[in-house]
Amino acid sequence: MSIKAAKASDRTGEADLHGRPAVTMRRRGACPALAAPMATGDGFLVRLRPAGSALTLSQFASLARSAAAHGNGILEITARGNLQIRGLRAETVGQLVADIDVAGITVPDGPAIETSPLHGIDPEEISNPAAMEMALRSTLHDLLASPRLAPKLSLIVDGGGAFGLSALSADIRIVAQSGADWLVAINGDGEAAMPVAIGSAEAAISAVGEILRLLATLGQGRRARDIDPALLRTRFPAMDGIRSIPPRAAGMPLAGSHRLEDGKTILGVRPEFGQMRSSDLIALLDLAQARGATAVRLAPGRGFFLVGLPADTVPAMQIAAAGHGFAAQPGENSEHIAACAGAGGCGSALYETRTLARRFIATAPALFDGSLTLHLSGCAKGCAHARPALTLTGSAEGYGLILNGLAADLPDERIAGGQIDFAIERLARTIEDNKDAGESTAACLTRLGATGVSKALRQE
Numbered sequence: 001m002s003i004k005a006a007k008a009s010d011r012t013g014e015a016d017l018h019g020r021p022a023v024t025m026r027r028r029g030a031c032p033a034l035a036a037p038m039a040t041g042d043g044f045l046v047r048l049r050p051a052g053s054a055l056t057l058s059q060f061a062s063l064a065r066s067a068a069a070h071g072n073g074i075l076e077i078t079a080r081g082n083l084q085i086r087g088l089r090a091e092t093v094g095q096l097v098a099d100i101d102v103a104g105i106t107v108p109d110g111p112a113i114e115t116s117p118l119h120g121i122d123p124e125e126i127s128n129p130a131a132m133e134m135a136l137r138s139t140l141h142d143l144l145a146s147p148r149l150a151p152k153l154s155l156i157v158d159g160g161g162a163f164g165l166s167a168l169s170a171d172i173r174i175v176a177q178s179g180a181d182w183l184v185a186i187n188g189d190g191e192a193a194m195p196v197a198i199g200s201a202e203a204a205i206s207a208v209g210e211i212l213r214l215l216a217t218l219g220q221g222r223r224a225r226d227i228d229p230a231l232l233r234t235r236f237p238a239m240d241g242i243r244s245i246p247p248r249a250a251g252m253p254l255a256g257s258h259r260l261e262d263g264k265t266i267l268g269v270r271p272e273f274g275q276m277r278s279s280d281l282i283a284l285l286d287l288a289q290a291r292g293a294t295a296v297r298l299a300p301g302r303g304f305f306l307v308g309l310p311a312d313t314v315p316a317m318q319i320a321a322a323g324h325g326f327a328a329q330p331g332e333n334s335e336h337i338a339a340c341a342g343a344g345g346c347g348s349a350l351y352e353t354r355t356l357a358r359r360f361i362a363t364a365p366a367l368f369d370g371s372l373t374l375h376l377s378g379c380a381k382g383c384a385h386a387r388p389a390l391t392l393t394g395s396a397e398g399y400g401l402i403l404n405g406l407a408a409d410l411p412d413e414r415i416a417g418g419q420i421d422f423a424i425e426r427l428a429r430t431i432e433d434n435k436d437a438g439e440s441t442a443a444c445l446t447r448l449g450a451t452g453v454s455k456a457l458r459q460e
Helices: 004-007 057-070 093-102 129-139 201-216 228-236 278-290 311-323 353-363 417-434 442-456
Strands: 036-041 043-048 074-078 083-088 113-116 155-157 170-178 181-188 195-199 256-259 265-271 275-277 295-299 302-307 337-339 374-376 390-395 398-405 415-417
Touching: 043 093, 043 181, 057 074, 057 083, 057 093, 057 170, 057 278, 057 295, 074 265, 083 093, 113 129, 129 155, 129 170, 129 201, 170 201, 181 201, 195 228, 201 228, 256 311, 265 278, 265 311, 275 278, 295 311, 337 353, 353 374, 353 417, 398 417, 398 442, 415 417, 415 442, 417 442
Parallel strands: 113 155, 155 170, 337 374, 374 390
Antiparallel strands: 036 043, 043 083, 074 083, 074 275, 170 181, 181 195, 256 265, 265 302, 295 302, 390 398, 398 415
16 A cells, blocks of 8 residues: 555544554454554554565565564464564554555555466466556556455456466456466356456456446445356356366475576475564574575465575575474475464463464374364464364363364364363374275364264263
């Protein structure tokens, strides 16, 4: 967003009882952007997406220092590659915005437009999504700024390449088909989204504009899933005849060293469970800069890429990253865990999620075959993961275990606080004893069901 606009809009014009400027509050479910921070158990939270998901190392370090100065020093990268800064106070939000301005970080107005993280440097890329994003924002500026659009409206521009975005769901997808043509689809990931238009960049932008107008007409807060298919066909009569290129599965894991076809080396790193302390991030960035890294690209999957490292420096950087709490090797079990800030990081949390996550990794390795996500939520809000998962929710009585659901769902089994270690071990043993040859952990748990898992957990 325009930083000046953010400075103006982070105040309501009123002051609180202590004479501090009041911060505009948003309901839960809205997007906690710079202009509308969200109250959480550890203060205010803001979420931002730099233009193109790109930062210099010095800009990223400046954000980390600002997070320490004005918040609680904790930064997070979300599953969609957005950056969150936690623990802000009403009087420090404006100071954070000022620091972002000084650092020269551009945070565009309106809904986030997610682009392929390696845009412009991936030789396998079909077309440059950054240029498409700029064209969308320029041509559709007024529509994208409409207050009638849902705060969490999501747009994806996928240029293809080694790290594509086919696994991410979105309201509107703009996907490169060739150097000249783009596909526009709505409501879903690369497989499920419904194609509505295909053609030149200009035709794609026009189609996106039509969809935005439809959403604004339907009423405030509506999403692409709310558009009547019959109405959609009146606006896009050729949609049923569209033949698009099948989406390509992501060919590159986030964490680890990757050499692109043109010889460039990038290092993907993931903060443990998506969360990092300012001091650790600054130390990692200082080391990366000293070894020749030139840029950072935030990426879906709760991590980022370091760009520009000479290949011979990567092994030492991977070791250094691990020492600062970052996974820099593919296949680490922590990538299958979504954990919120937890007790000590959030006043709403009822247990230390990260401590328990490490216990799961050590005691229940059978869970981490890649077939499911383990969601550790300190309370029933479920901030860290919005999709069904194997979920452990904190409660006043202990824990609630949900086999395939959200943190707010009714637990399939309740676990007393002092029994959690026993429950973890019992769950791991149940999977090991009951998994058929070739069966995934997720399939095994589904087959056992709530009755089978509950029975196993209650055995002495």
